[in-house]
Amino acid sequence: MSLAPIASFDELSVGQRFDFGTLEMTRDEILDFGRRFDPQPFHVDEAAAAEGPFGGLIASGLHTLSAAFATMIRTGVLAKVSLGGAGMEIAWPAPVRPGDVLHVTGVVEELTPSRSKPDRGVAKLRFTAQRVADGAKVLDVLGTVFLKR
Amino acid sequence: MSLAPIASFDELSVGQRFDFGTLEMTRDEILDFGRRFDPQPFHVDEAAAAEGPFGGLIASGLHTLSAAFATMIRTGVLAKVSLGGAGMEIAWPAPVRPGDVLHVTGVVEELTPSRSKPDRGVAKLRFTAQRVADGAKVLDVLGTVFLKR
Numbered sequence: 001m002s003l004a005p006i007a008s009f010d011e012l013s014v015g016q017r018f019d020f021g022t023l024e025m026t027r028d029e030i031l032d033f034g035r036r037f038d039p040q041p042f043h044v045d046e047a048a049a050a051e052g053p054f055g056g057l058i059a060s061g062l063h064t065l066s067a068a069f070a071t072m073i074r075t076g077v078l079a080k081v082s083l084g085g086a087g088m089e090i091a092w093p094a095p096v097r098p099g100d101v102l103h104v105t106g107v108v109e110e111l112t113p114s115r116s117k118p119d120r121g122v123a124k125l126r127f128t129a130q131r132v133a134d135g136a137k138v139l140d141v142l143g144t145v146f147l148k149r
Numbered sequence: 150m151s152l153a154p155i156a157s158f159d160e161l162s163v164g165q166r167f168d169f170g171t172l173e174m175t176r177d178e179i180l181d182f183g184r185r186f187d188p189q190p191f192h193v194d195e196a197a198a199a200e201g202p203f204g205g206l207i208a209s210g211l212h213t214l215s216a217a218f219a220t221m222i223r224t225g226v227l228a229k230v231s232l233g234g235a236g237m238e239i240a241w242p243a244p245v246r247p248g249d250v251l252h253v254t255g256v257v258e259e260l261t262p263s264r265s266k267p268d269r270g271v272a273k274l275r276f277t278a279q280r281v282a283d284g285a286k287v288l289d290v291l292g293t294v295f296l297k298r
Contacts, residue, residue, distance in 0.1 A: 037215040038222055040231055053232045061234055062215045066186040069211060073187055082189055083202045084244075085210055091236040 003077040009121035009147040012108050020072045020104040022132060025059050027098035033063035058095040064102070064139050065090060068129040071104045083120055083146035091140040094131075102129040102138060109142065113149070120146050152226040158270035158296040161257050169221045169253040171281060174208050176247035182212035207244040213251070213288050214239060217278040220253045232269055232295035240289040243280075251278040251287060258291065262298070269295050 001021035006012065034043030038060035041048035049057040072078075096102070110124035122144060129139040150170035155161065183192030187209035190197035198206040214237075221227075245251070259273035271293060278288040 037219040039219070040222060040228070040233075042233065058233075061237075062211070062218060066211045066215065070186040070188070073189060079189070084189075084191065084207075085241065087238070087240040089236070089238050092234065095233075 001075055003075040005076050005080045006078070007080055009081060009111070009113070009123065009149045012111055012123060012147075014108055014111055016108040018072075018075075018077065018106040020068075020075050020077075020106060020127070022101050022103050023067055023071045025064065025067060025096050025098065025100045025102065027057070029067075030057060030059045030063060030096075030098055033066070034060050037062055054095050056097060058097055059100075061090070061092040061139075064092065064096050064129065065141065068102065068104045068127060068139050068141070072106060072127055078145075078147070081147040083148060086122075086144045086146065088144070089142045092138065093140065094136045094138045096131070096138050100138070101132045103132050104129050114146075118149070120148055123147050150224055152224040154225050154229045155227070156229055158230060158260070158262070158272065158298045161260055161272060161296075163257055163260055165257045167221075167224075167226060167255040169217075169224050169226075169255060169276070171250055171252050172216055172220045174213065174216060174245050174247065174249045174251065176206070178216075179206060179208045179212060179245075179247055182215070183209050187211055203244050205246060207246055208249075210239070210241040210288075213241065213245050213278065214290065217251065217253045217276060217288055217290070221255060221276055227294070227296070230296040232297060235271075235293045235295065237293070238291045241287065242289065243285045243287045245280070245287050249287070250281045252281050253278050263295075267298070269297055272296050 042052045043060045106127040112122045114120045126142045191201045192209045255276040262270045275291045
């Protein structure tokens with residue numbers, strides 16, 4: 001989905017919420033990401049995964065993170081102000097399986113104008129992904145990003 | 150590079166260090182990852198990137214994270230014991246540019262046997278990537294992983 005791009009860090013407010021829409025984690029994409037970046041049996045080998053700790057194939061947590069982040073970026077809401085990210089704190093509270101549809105939302109948790117660089121601010125933005133089928137939270141990220149003022 | 154796989158959580162010790170080898174962040178891979186997961190101008194558009202905040206194309210932090218993680222997984226050191234990850238704290242202290250060669254190392258920071266599940270333990274493993282050319286740290290991750298005992 002598409003959102004109106006904000007024009008400045010100063011348009012944000014703490015507590016502000018965003019709906020970034022949904023994405024589907026397909027089997028092919030799970031296998032492809034796993035082969036490239038996380039080649040553990042439960043991400044890349046269906047037969048081994050069935051015998052493994054999750055009883056089937058699951059997405060790499062890095063894939064869930066990247067796919068949810070992409071869903072946020074593609075809305076365009078930060079396109080005019082993003083100056084990149086400094087860090088993230090990530091939790092993966094539940095596994096993601098092929099075909100899961102995830103709903104990605106965000107909330108502004110902290111806003112700090114930069115002291116050294118008056119043209120920017122530091123925003124702490126939490127974004128989360130919940131499985132639509134059962135509401136389970138599968139990803140929780142607190143990201144620190146630099147935004148233009 | 151390849152490392153001897155550990156057979157149990159109990160083989161690890163706090164302070165233990167690992168050399169996971171190096172990887173190269175190529176221009177094509179930076180552009181490909183950016184298009185899929187982080188389509189911001191400074192990750193996907195060379196001309197726009199040259200005019201942007203980093204004065205040129207840089208890798209998505211999620212790409213640097215995923216590539217460094219892949220380098221660790223491909224050594225095989227955790228292949229017999231990995232039960233997946235619970236979370237990460239990530240910092241990206243400096244940008245990564247096309248052609249950068251990164252050296253990935255790790256250190257065991259904390260080991261906690263699970264109380265509820267005697268067949269596993271929780272390890273906090275820090276892995277970092279440094280640019281070989283100048284020694285700059287470009288990625289710092291504290292990951293929490295479940296490992297078989």
